[in-house]
Amino acid sequence: MNAITQHTVYLNRQRRARWAFTLTEVMISIALVLVIILGVNQVFALANKAISGGMALSEINRNTRNAQSVLYNDLTHAEIDRAPFFFIKSESLAALRNREDQLSDHDYVPTDTLANADLHIRTIDRNGNGVDTDAGDITPRAFLTPRTHRADQLMFFTRTLARRQTGDVNSYTTGVGSSEQYVCYGHLRKPDLINTAQIIKAGRLPGIGTAGTAQTASSNPYNFFATDWVLGRNCFILRQPEVTQTGDHVIRDFSSNTNGTNVVYVARSLDADTDPASTSTAPFSQGSGVTTTGTVDTTQQTQWSYYDVMGINIDRGRGVIQKALANGSTTWFNNVDFRFNGFPTPTRPLSREGVSRTVPCFVNHCTQFVVEFAGDFLAQSPDTGAVTGVTNGTGGGTDGQIDYIIADPTTKKRTIRWYGFPRDVNGDGKIVNGTDVVPVRDAIGSVPVLASAGAVWFERDINNPITGIPMKPDYGIETSSVVAVARGAQYRAVWGPDTGSLPRPKMIRIVMAIDDPAARIGGEQTFEFIIELPQ
Numbered sequence: 001m002n003a004i005t006q007h008t009v010y011l012n013r014q015r016r017a018r019w020a021f022t023l024t025e026v027m028i029s030i031a032l033v034l035v036i037i038l039g040v041n042q043v044f045a046l047a048n049k050a051i052s053g054g055m056a057l058s059e060i061n062r063n064t065r066n067a068q069s070v071l072y073n074d075l076t077h078a079e080i081d082r083a084p085f086f087f088i089k090s091e092s093l094a095a096l097r098n099r100e101d102q103l104s105d106h107d108y109v110p111t112d113t114l115a116n117a118d119l120h121i122r123t124i125d126r127n128g129n130g131v132d133t134d135a136g137d138i139t140p141r142a143f144l145t146p147r148t149h150r151a152d153q154l155m156f157f158t159r160t161l162a163r164r165q166t167g168d169v170n171s172y173t174t175g176v177g178s179s180e181q182y183v184c185y186g187h188l189r190k191p192d193l194i195n196t197a198q199i200i201k202a203g204r205l206p207g208i209g210t211a212g213t214a215q216t217a218s219s220n221p222y223n224f225f226a227t228d229w230v231l232g233r234n235c236f237i238l239r240q241p242e243v244t245q246t247g248d249h250v251i252r253d254f255s256s257n258t259n260g261t262n263v264v265y266v267a268r269s270l271d272a273d274t275d276p277a278s279t280s281t282a283p284f285s286q287g288s289g290v291t292t293t294g295t296v297d298t299t300q301q302t303q304w305s306y307y308d309v310m311g312i313n314i315d316r317g318r319g320v321i322q323k324a325l326a327n328g329s330t331t332w333f334n335n336v337d338f339r340f341n342g343f344p345t346p347t348r349p350l351s352r353e354g355v356s357r358t359v360p361c362f363v364n365h366c367t368q369f370v371v372e373f374a375g376d377f378l379a380q381s382p383d384t385g386a387v388t389g390v391t392n393g394t395g396g397g398t399d400g401q402i403d404y405i406i407a408d409p410t411t412k413k414r415t416i417r418w419y420g421f422p423r424d425v426n427g428d429g430k431i432v433n434g435t436d437v438v439p440v441r442d443a444i445g446s447v448p449v450l451a452s453a454g455a456v457w458f459e460r461d462i463n464n465p466i467t468g469i470p471m472k473p474d475y476g477i478e479t480s481s482v483v484a485v486a487r488g489a490q491y492r493a494v495w496g497p498d499t500g501s502l503p504r505p506k507m508i509r510i511v512m513a514i515d516d517p518a519a520r521i522g523g524e525q526t527f528e529f530i531i532e533l534p535q
Helices: 003-016 023-076 099-104 114-122 270-274 314-326 352-356 440-444
Strands: 086-094 148-150 153-163 177-187 230-238 289-291 297-301 361-364 366-374 378-380 387-390 404-406 414-416 490-495 507-514 525-532
Touching: 023 153, 023 230, 023 361, 023 507, 023 525, 086 114, 086 366, 153 230, 153 314, 177 366, 230 366, 361 507, 387 440
Parallel strands: 148 366
Antiparallel strands: 086 148, 086 153, 086 490, 153 177, 177 230, 230 361, 289 297, 366 507, 378 387, 404 414, 507 525
């Protein structure tokens, strides 16, 4: 074999003996690729979470802007002095945020009694030891937290042009309008279930707010968790019916034909109208029936949100309340204190009633709705803010200025004094008179004795203006033995014909929180609106 042949053989052997990756190198390469894939996946997951959270926040902000516009328009056109009433009701409800929140709770049991469910929802493991019943684990009812929620109501009358938003028996919309309205804000009762065969008239309250045994996610599937709640706005067009030659009391819709079509409206009973001893508060009361001619049909009732026209105007409505008072109804306001039904989606098959029930749905996933008021109810020292006079129903005891708080006696800087259900506004963990929201009664120090004949104090309930809320030095205290605010406690401030010449509120503050049911954001987003009422 010559030299050339030997060299050729050597080269061929070199080609056959090429180097390859070892098993260790292959495993390291695969590990590095997996790390890169996991990193890319994490980047995409974080980006998706950020985008989802941003979309949720955008939706919440959009809904809040729309709500603010409607609230402002309603309250700036409110009728205060000559209206039948101006009604604020406040209460606190305990509720879990969502399903994940329920599963993470250590002591919540779905079959608990109402009292135990309320307590277990409000007990939170703050020190991380897996026990929810340590000292300091109980959340007082008067605080706004992810477990304690305010479900206030606001009912008043307005004077502005508006059209009805629902239809009649065989129509989805009508052209009836008016320059007077009755507006009700508050969380809605949502149906127990969606039934394809009929419209469910009975609805559940938010959370565990009903008496008896506690509701569960099974017994109240559409209204149990706080993120399920829907803030409602029921706006009733007020029209005084005309009396025809046949004696019928009708409201006509001329948008469909020149002769007009009789509209179904929530009615004042003709018998109650002619009975001099009547104490009826219809059509504003729960159970008020409807009619097209004046003869009332109670198989359709106002709280079911089927019809949004009332056969009455503001002046006559005030006369209805005055008549009930004249006939001895000192608790007339109980009749108008109720929640309306509603559901975010129409029932199937599509019907006029099913569509009508979606109209009151104002803000979805509203976990907090707080209503507070300010006004000139006291006379105060301009140097210290101390109370020097109390309104007595005859115009005395006030100083012509909206009540204020002077927190720093050196600077004498004033802040508005807000009244309502007790609430911590400065975040110090206390709810005390002079810095936080408390009833007017607390600022005065007692329930005032009114000098005007026949007048009653606007913070309601005889001999105890705030049911279940005795006057306390600090409403933010709650332990196993001390309860500052009882379960089911309510605050009701109602101005009506029986409050005489007592001052009315001049400003309304609304605190609203909206959450995302899919938990794309860390928690509820809170907004505050301050609206000056017309004087």
